[in-house]
Amino acid sequence: MNKPVQIKRDENIDYNIQKYIKPEYVYIPLENKNGVVYKHLVKEGDYIYKGQVVAVNEGINFPIHSSVSGYATMGNNKIIDDGKKVKCIVIKNDFKEKYQKSKLSVKEKYTKQDFIDALRENGITGLGGSDFPTFLKYNIDKPKCLIVNAVECEPFVSCDKVVIHNYSDCILEAIDMIMEIMGIPRAIIGLKENNLDSINSFKKYLGTYPKIKLGFVKDAYPNGWERNLVRELLDIEYDKYPTEQGIIVSNVSTIYAIYEMFKYNRPLTERIITITGTGIKNRRNVKVKIGATISEIIANLDGYNNLKNPIFIAGGPMMGNSLPVDDVIITKDLNAVLVIEDDFEKNLPCIKCGKCIEVCPAGIYPVFIMNNGNNIDKLKELKPGKCIECGLCSFICPSKIEVREFVRMAKVKVSDR
Ligand code: SF4
Ligand code: SF4
Known part of the structure; x- marks a missing residue:
């Protein structure tokens, strides 16, 4: 088995969440990084409510919602986090945050089927970077264990830690509700053994939830990878997906999104992302609207430091994609944006070191x-x-x-x- 690697980290975390939830326009891409294409359901000039379904993945009837209210225009192309330029629905924000009336009632009790339907209808996807529809994961018989992935092993990325610091009580409440609805007998929150801030945030409230335990992995990359995590915490291997073994793995920010779904019965239209790197004047975690542009958000955070050859990395430095420009839109799977000097030596020959x-x-x-x-x-x-x-x-x-x-x-x- 290959050994995870120790990587130098920037762990100076500001736990305050800055909000930038008033973009002038939002861009809803009609294709995601996995090549899934969405059919648009609105046309130019339509008035769009916040939370309204504007496009759908017809194969699995999985909707995409607007994160603002305002008027739709069509046909603009924008870059998404893997560098692809894709067609988008554009909505000009009227800053009224108007919801459709049907989206204003909260459900008191969920059956398992209600829960799965709610995950689908509210567009909940894996916020750790997978963009995988969460309802597909939870649609299994007799789950044995829920693993909450709070390892966040990429350097510089801290949005999960910030979500834990601010909402550990809500996360525990959501895990407890999910266990009850799904009949899951145990849950483990996976954390790095040296992430004391997050460990202590959970320990404050853990006493109320005897079926939820903390589990620890070494601070090495890629110990947050689902397969490593399941192996380390449960000593179980699987072929393609952990659900084969009755295990559901959800990222901790996804669990917080589920908490908000329980509480407000509203679609996932905002997320917290890390904006950092030597090129950023004001490095922090920001709550943003899905569909806003990175350029507008960074401008709102006091802009850039002067770098000779800046590169923008969508995602963390290990798994992220470097992009030539900042005109990139926020998608649900985008957890970080890193702006650094491009001073890497490149194109030396392979020395066959193995x-x-x-x-x-x-x-x-x-x-x-x-x-x-x-x-x-x-x-x-x-x-x-x-x-x-x-x-x-x-x-x-x-x-x-x-x-x-x-x-x-x-x-x-x-x-x-
Ligand atoms: S990027 Fe792919 S090929 Fe490279 S180390 Fe990771 S899994 Fe292996
Ligand atoms: S074998 Fe070549 S490509 Fe692989 S790490 Fe060594 S120098 Fe790089």
Whole structure:
């Protein structure tokens, strides 16, 4: 088994949450980073309520909602967090935050089916970066354990820690409600063993919830990866998904979104993201509307420091994507934006040290995949599809080669056949 890697961290966290929830426009993308396409349900000139369904993934009847009220225009293309330019519905905010009347009643009691329907209808997805519809995870028989992933192992990213610091009581209440509704006998909140702030935030309220325990992993990357977490906490392996073993894994910010759903019965239209890096004047965690642009949010945070060659990284430094510009929209899966100086040495030749193979948690051979990019038969044998895009191969490479990008390209080539 490959060993997780120790990575230097920036752990100076400001736990106050700044709000920037008044963007002038929001952009609702009609495609996500996983290639899922949404059908738009509104047309230019329509008045849109906050929380109104504006597009749908028809395959699974999964809706996307507007995060503001205002008037719709169509056809603008914007960049999403994987660098793709996609068509968006654009809504000009009228700053009235008008909800449809049907969205103003709160449900007192949920059956399991009500809960699954509510997760779908309110558009709850994995906020840890997966963008996976949460209702699909919870739609299983006799779940044995709920693991709440609060490991947040990427350096610089602190939005989960900030959510825990401010809302640990709400998170515990939501876990308890989910266990009751779903009949789950036990829950474990997975944390890094040295994350004392989060541990203490939970310990303050944990006494009321005897079926919820804390579980600890070492502070190393990628210990927040679902497979590592399940192995470390329960000593269980699975093939594709933990649900095969009756285990549901949800990110801690997703659990907080479920808490808000229980409390307000309203769709997920806002999230907290980390905005940080040497290029940012005022580094912090910000509550933002889904569909707002990063450029507008950063301008509202006092703007940029002067850097020679700034790069924008959507997501953390390990798994994120570097982007040439800041005109990128906030999607539910975007947990961080990092702005740093692009002073990396690049394009040195591979010295065949094998370090990328040593660290790869998926147990594949990144350097071989890179060197066989045009040999489809060989690529199929090397299984690039198992890559979880953790970025460790690029991080560890002494020649500073972006090995992960070669593996990603290979993944696409093989999946196309
Ligand atoms: S990015 Fe993919 S290939 Fe590279 S170390 Fe992570 S899992 Fe392995
Ligand atoms: S870590 Fe970099 S230099 Fe070493 S084998 Fe992999 S690609 Fe080559």
